[in-house]
Amino acid sequence: MSTPVRIGALAPLSRPGWAEAGQHLLAGMELAVRDALASGGVGGRELELVVRDTAADPQRAADAVDELAEAGVVALVGEYHSVVARAVATRADARQVPYLCASSVIDVLTEQPSDWVARLSPPQSRGWRVYADHLAGAGHSRIAVAYQAGAYWAAGTRILSDRLAVTGIDMGAHTVASACDALVEAEVSALLLLAGHPEPAIPLVAAVRSDPRFEGLLVGAPAGQPEFPQWEGELGAGIPFLRYLPEQLGPLGLRVEKELGAPSFVAYEGYDAATVLTEALRIHGADRARIAASWPSLVVDGTRGRIRFSRTPGSTVWQWADAPVQVVDRDPASPDRFRVLRSGDGVR
Incomplete structure (x- = not known):
């Protein structure tokens, strides 16, 4: 029996990662x-994650990249957290192992251009500009961001600041009570959560929503956390966030939706990433260099559209330029239903 083709799969499955x-x-x-x-597998061989x-x-x-490279995986796939994906991409490039990033958006995955790394998820600068445009279109010109230290949150703040007047509230330097006082002084119409869950996001939102000084204040979470039911249960509906789905799923997307039972957009990203790698293996074989060289020639029908990679301006990796972007929220009257507030660069 032939040995299986092995792919290294990376994901945050325990705390402090976003395990859900x-x-x-x-x-x-x-x-x-x-x-x-x-x-049929890959050329008659089984495929193993x-x-x-x-x-x-x-x-x-x-370290996992090093281990998997030594173990003989032909490629790497996955990851959700942006700073982790950057570490994976950097090490994969150094080890010359092809890596397809599924669900991380920070713009700079590798400091230098790499032919070994490709990405499905849209760059943060694109998605967060769409989010900023949605806020501006809804009349929110002055906003506050409750942030924690980190490259991802800092990059998001810079993107928002290009379009809006932003007051930063450092949750590493504030208690919930002092953050609320700073929010009053800022005289803003929206508060964005650029901070971790459950701390400090849940106590901050609970304090804001129970404080009469903040009546009518919009709470937003561009990083997409309210996609997951736990957030809705703890923070409530009506929080706009970024979601990477098209307005309508095609036949493959609908089948995956049925198989997985109303999955999050992250599950579709995982499916598409593994499907793209499978296609690369079927066409080019289980050779690392040939897989990496195939990024610009691949055309794959995924759950969220036709996937092809190119070098987009400012990117150091191969990028799916047409990845869908939406601003949505959960309907307060029916929290299981998502309302599309903005799609791509257009308003719904």
């Missing part, structure tokens, strides 16, 4: 592999 997102990401990747096996939990730790993720 990691589980959705892995569920999508695993379904794609099952579908690949059902249709070798899963590693990154736990949102860049060093742990980089």
Whole structure:
């Protein structure tokens, strides 16, 4: 019996990582592999995911890349947290192992241009500009961001500041009570949560919503956390966030939706990433260099549209330029229903 083709799969499956997102990401990747096996595998060989939990730790993720490279995986796929994906991309480039980033958006994945790394998720600068445009179009010209230290949150703040007047509230230097006082002084119409869950996001939102000084204040979370039911249960509906789905799913997307049971957009990203790698393996074989060289020639029908990679301005990796972007919220009258507030660069 021939040995299976092995792909290294990376996801945050334990705290302090966003484990719920990691589980959705892995569920999508695993379904794609099952579908690949059902249709003959890769050149008659079985396909196997070798899963590693990154736990949102860049060093742990980089060590996992080393381990998986030594173990002979032909490629790497996955990851949700942006700073972790950057560590994975940097180490994968150094080890010359192809890496397809599924669900991380920070613009700079590698400091230098890399032919070994490709990405499905849209760059943060694109998605967060769409979010800023939505806020501006809804009349929010002055906003506050409750942020924690980190490259991802800092990059998001810079993007928002290009379009809006932004007051930063450093949650590392504030208590919830003093953050509320700073919010009053800022005289803003919206507060964005650029901070971790459950702390400090939940107590901050609870304080804001119980304080009569903030009647009518919009609470937003561009990073997409309210996609997951836990956020809705703890923070309530009506919080605009970024979601990477098209307005309508095609036949493949609808089948995956049925198989996974109303999955998050992260699960679709996982499915698409594993499907793209499977196609690369079927066409070009289980050779790392040939897989990496195939990024610009691949054309794959995924759950969210036709996927092809190009070099977009400012990117150091191969990028799916047409990845869908939406601003949505959960309908307060029916929290299981998502309302599309803005799609791509247009208003609904």
